[in-house]
Amino acid sequence: MEIKIQSIHFDATEKLQAFIQKKAEKLEKSFEDIQKVEVQLKVVKPATAMNKETSLTVTVPGNKLFVEKTCDTFEEGMDLCLDAMKVQLTKFKEKLRNR
Secondary structure: OOOEEEEEEEOHHHHHEEEEHHHHHHHHHOOOOOEEEEEEEOOOOOOOOOOOOEEEEEOOOOOOEEEEEEEHHHHHHEEEHHHHHHHHHHHHHHHHOOO
């Protein structure tokens, strides 16, 4: 599984990247065939509340799943994205089983 982190309009710290890497690896527990995980971190209008946009794109065989959340911190955004992605992966897995 390949994990790609993009930070737009700022430089992500090593600590933030390590946090994202660790969290993204846990997605494999929900679905084993994940090919690629792309995380985009974006600061929208600096110096305002709720200005950090986190988007998560997971590539699975034959499909791409996408989640986007806006929060005060990237860590919080990543946690919310992962929760939503786990739900999507579970639904996707169910669809595969039913075929």
